[in-house]
Amino acid sequence: MAAADWGGKADHLAGERATAQFDVDGMKVAWAGSRHAVEVADRMACLVASDPVFRKDTRTMLSRKELFKDTLKKAAHAWKRTVELHLTEEEANLLRLYIDQPGYVDLHWVMFVPAIKGQGTEEQQKKWLTMAYKFQIIGTYAQTELGHGSNVQGLETTATFDPSTDEFIMHSPTLTSSKWWPGGLGKTSTHAVVYARLITEGKDYGIHGFIMQLRSLDDHSPLPGITIGDIGGKFGSGAYNSMDNGVMRLDHVRIPRDQMLMRLAQVTREGKYVHSDVPKQLLYGTMVYVRQTIVADASRALSRAVCIAVRYGAIRKQFGSKAGGPETQVLNYKTQQSRLFPFLASAYAFRFVGQWLKWLYTDVTQKLESKDFSTLPEAHACTAGLKSVTTSATADAIEECQKLCGGHGYLNSSGLPELFAVNLPACTYEGDNVVLLLQVARFLMKTVSQVASGKQPVGTTAYMGNIQHLMQCKSVVNTVEDWLNPAAIKEVFEARALRMAVNCAQNISKAPSQEEGFSELSPDLVEAAVAHVQLIIVTKFIEKLQEDILGHGVKEQLQKLCGIYALHLIHKHLGDFLSTGCVTARQGSLANERLGKLYAQVRPNAVALVDAFDYTDHYLGSALGRYDGDVYSALYKEAWKDPLNETVVPDGYQEHLRPLLKQQLKLSRL
Numbered sequence: 001m002a003a004a005d006w007g008g009k010a011d012h013l014a015g016e017r018a019t020a021q022f023d024v025d026g027m028k029v030a031w032a033g034s035r036h037a038v039e040v041a042d043r044m045a046c047l048v049a050s051d052p053v054f055r056k057d058t059r060t061m062l063s064r065k066e067l068f069k070d071t072l073k074k075a076a077h078a079w080k081r082t083v084e085l086h087l088t089e090e091e092a093n094l095l096r097l098y099i100d101q102p103g104y105v106d107l108h109w110v111m112f113v114p115a116i117k118g119q120g121t122e123e124q125q126k127k128w129l130t131m132a133y134k135f136q137i138i139g140t141y142a143q144t145e146l147g148h149g150s151n152v153q154g155l156e157t158t159a160t161f162d163p164s165t166d167e168f169i170m171h172s173p174t175l176t177s178s179k180w181w182p183g184g185l186g187k188t189s190t191h192a193v194v195y196a197r198l199i200t201e202g203k204d205y206g207i208h209g210f211i212m213q214l215r216s217l218d219d220h221s222p223l224p225g226i227t228i229g230d231i232g233g234k235f236g237s238g239a240y241n242s243m244d245n246g247v248m249r250l251d252h253v254r255i256p257r258d259q260m261l262m263r264l265a266q267v268t269r270e271g272k273y274v275h276s277d278v279p280k281q282l283l284y285g286t287m288v289y290v291r292q293t294i295v296a297d298a299s300r301a302l303s304r305a306v307c308i309a310v311r312y313g314a315i316r317k318q319f320g321s322k323a324g325g326p327e328t329q330v331l332n333y334k335t336q337q338s339r340l341f342p343f344l345a346s347a348y349a350f351r352f353v354g355q356w357l358k359w360l361y362t363d364v365t366q367k368l369e370s371k372d373f374s375t376l377p378e379a380h381a382c383t384a385g386l387k388s389v390t391t392s393a394t395a396d397a398i399e400e401c402q403k404l405c406g407g408h409g410y411l412n413s414s415g416l417p418e419l420f421a422v423n424l425p426a427c428t429y430e431g432d433n434v435v436l437l438l439q440v441a442r443f444l445m446k447t448v449s450q451v452a453s454g455k456q457p458v459g460t461t462a463y464m465g466n467i468q469h470l471m472q473c474k475s476v477v478n479t480v481e482d483w484l485n486p487a488a489i490k491e492v493f494e495a496r497a498l499r500m501a502v503n504c505a506q507n508i509s510k511a512p513s514q515e516e517g518f519s520e521l522s523p524d525l526v527e528a529a530v531a532h533v534q535l536i537i538v539t540k541f542i543e544k545l546q547e548d549i550l551g552h553g554v555k556e557q558l559q560k561l562c563g564i565y566a567l568h569l570i571h572k573h574l575g576d577f578l579s580t581g582c583v584t585a586r587q588g589s590l591a592n593e594r595l596g597k598l599y600a601q602v603r604p605n606a607v608a609l610v611d612a613f614d615y616t617d618h619y620l621g622s623a624l625g626r627y628d629g630d631v632y633s634a635l636y637k638e639a640w641k642d643p644l645n646e647t648v649v650p651d652g653y654q655e656h657l658r659p660l661l662k663q664q665l666k667l668s669r670l
C-alpha cells in the first residue's frame, strides 16, 4: 500500500526490494499487531493522503497564524469526515494520527476525555462526556503552572469551597500560579479539567481536578474573571507551533460544587471533605494512560526517521572504488550501518514493548475497576520508565538520522527537522524523563528492600527474586555464536539491572538518611532505572519471538533485530556490564563482533524492513524517504515551493541590497 500515492512510476529502490529475504506483508502484520490493524491503518492513511485539505508539504513555510488556522481547518474537516463516514473510534484515532499535525483535538481526546472518565462520577461522565464526544465542547488538561510542572503537589491555583453559594472559587493567587502550557488552552478550548488545591472548612486538602468552562459557547470570548492567551512560539518551524499551548489566570471565578471531579474524593453540601477508599495516586491516572500512549508514539516517530534514513542511504552514493568502479551507496558503509541499524532495531523493539504496555494498562485498569490496586505501583513504574527511555532514545535517534542523511537531512523537505521538533518535547511533557526515571528508581529500591525481607517480587521485577543466582553468576558466552542465545542475553541484562539496583540500595543505606542517600545517589539511580527498563524492552522482544509469527523469513529477521537491539546496548553500556562483573572484556568484544555480523545480514533487508512500517509518502512527508527513491527530483521540486522563490529578485533588493552594491561599486571607483 505504501506505493498507493506513488502512482507506479520508476522504482529507484526496486533492486533493494529484490534482495529482501522475507515476506514484507507478513512483517507488516507483525509490526501492526494483526491483519485487521494493517487493513484499517492502510484505509485511514489513504483517506488522509488523498484529501487535499490534509496536504502538509508547505507547512513549514506558513506563518504561526496561518499554521494555526490551517490546524483548525484540518481538525474541523477531520471531524466532518468522521461523521460522514461513520468512522469507528479506532478509525477516527488513526485518521487524526495520519493528519500528523499536533492540535487541540489531541488534548481533547487524549487527556480531557480520559481525565473525566477516570476521575468523574458516573453522573459527571454522563453529563460532560456526552457533550465532549459530540464536540459540543472542546476540552484540555490544565495542570502545569508557570512555577511548577514536575512537582504536582507544589501547584498553587486554589479552589476554595463557599458553602453559602455551594460553589468553588477558582483563583490564581500569584504570577507563578498562572496555568502555563496546556495544549489548546491558548485559543481553542471551551472547557478544561483544571487542577487546583482544594480548600474547605479552612483546610488545604491538596490537588484535585475541576471542570471549568473557559469560553463562551456563543462567541468564544473568555468568561468573566478568566485571562487567557497563547504562550508563544516554540522550537522549530511548523512542528509543535500548530498547537496553541496556553496561559490562564483566574480571578475568583465561581463554579458549581458538582464540577469538582468527585470519583476519588467529594465535598458535601456542608463543605465536608470525604475521601473514597481508593489510593490518592489515582488522581494521576490520566498521566499513566497518556504515558502508555506516548511509547507507541515514540516507536512511530523513530520508525519514520529510520525509514527516511534507510531509503535515502540506499540512494545516496559517495566515493567510488579506486579502480574507477561505481560509487558506493552510503548505506554500505559499515559506519552508517553501525549508527543506523540499532535505530531500526529499536523502532521494532519499542513497537513491541508498546503493544505489551497497552495490554498491561488494560489489565491494570480492569483490576482497578474491581478494587484491586496491587498492580498500580508497577503500572506507574513501567509507564514512567518506558515513556522516558523510549522518548529520549527517539529524540537522539531522529537527530542522528539527520546527520546520517548529510546536508540534505537538514532541509525541511527531508521531514527530519519537523519530526525532531515535534518529538523532542515528549522528553519533557507528561513528566520530565529524569523525574520519571527517579520514580522508577524509587520503585526499584522498594522492591530490593522487599526482596531482602523475603517477599517474592512479581511482574517485571520477578527476576529480582532470583537474587542468589543473579548477584554472582558469570555469563556462559564463550564464542561469537553464543551471543545468539536469548537466554544468555537475558541473563546478563537481568544481572546488570539487579546488581546496579542493589549497589544503589547498599550505598543509600550508608547515608545519614534514606532521603539524603537517594538524593546523593540520584545519578546512579537514574542509570539503574535505565538498566531495568532496557531489560523490560529486551525481555518483551524475546517474548514476542516466542509467539506464532507468520510469513516467510519474518521471524528470522526479527531475531536478528532483537539481537542487534540487545547487543548494541551491551556495546553502548559496556561500562555497566563490566563494572558489575556481568560480562568480561572478551565477552564484550565477542558481542561487538556478533553485532557486526548481524548488521551485514540485515543490510540486504534494510529497505524492506522499513517498507514494513507501511507509511504513505504523505505521512512520511520527506523528499529523502519517498517510496520510489526519486530523491533528487523531489528535492529539486520542493525547493521551488519556498516563498523566497516566488520572485526572482528578492523583496528587500531595492531598499537594502542595491544601495549596498552601488555604494561599494562607487567606492571601488574612487
Ligand SMILES: CCCCCCCCCC/C=C\CCC/C=C/C(=O)SCCNC(=O)CCNC(=O)[C@H](O)C(C)(C)COP(=O)(O)OP(=O)(O)OC[C@H]1O[C@@H](n2cnc3c(N)ncnc32)[C@H](O)[C@@H]1OP(=O)(O)O
Pocket (backbone or CB within 6 Å): 100, 101, 102, 106, 107, 110, 141, 143, 144, 149, 150, 151, 152, 153, 183, 281, 282, 284, 285, 287, 288, 290, 297, 376, 377, 380, 422, 428, 429, 430, 431, 432, 435, 439, 442
Ligand atoms: C507531527 C506530529 C504528529 C502528531 C503527534 C501527536 C501526538 C499526540 C499525542 C498527544 C499526547 C500528548 C500531548 C502532550 C500533552 C502533554 C500534557 C502534559 O504534559 S500534562 C502534565 C503532565 N505532568 C506531569 O507529568 C508531572 C510529572 N510529575 C508527576 O507525575 C508527579 O508529581 C511525580 C511522579 C513526580 C510524583 O511526585 P512526588 O514524589 O511528589 O510524589 P507524590 O507525593 O505526588 O506521590 C507519592 C506516591 O505516589 C506514587 N505515584 C506518583 N505518580 C503516580 C502515578 N501516576 N500512578 C501511581 N502512583 C504514582 C509515587 O511513586 C509515590 O509512591 P510511594 O509508594 O509513596 O513511593
Ligand SMILES: Cc1cc2nc3c(=O)[nH]c(=O)nc-3n(C[C@H](O)[C@H](O)[C@H](O)COP(=O)(O)OP(=O)(O)OC[C@H]3O[C@@H](n4cnc5c(N)ncnc54)[C@H](O)[C@@H]3O)c2cc1C
Pocket (backbone or CB within 6 Å): 107, 141, 142, 143, 144, 147, 148, 149, 150, 151, 180, 181, 182, 183, 240, 245, 425, 428, 429, 430, 431, 432, 433, 434, 435, 438
Ligand atoms: C510541548 C509541551 C506540551 C505540554 N502540554 C501540557 C498540557 O497539555 N497540560 C499540562 O498541564 N502541561 C503540559 N506541559 C507541561 C509539562 O508537563 C511540563 O513541562 C513537564 O511536566 C516538566 O515540568 P517542568 O516544565 O516544571 O520542568 P522542571 O521540573 O522545572 O524541570 C527542569 C529541570 O529540572 C530537573 N528536575 C526537576 N525536578 C527534579 C528532581 N526532583 N530531581 C532531579 N531533577 C529534577 C528536570 O530533569 C529538568 O531538567 C507541556 C509541556 C510541553 C513542553
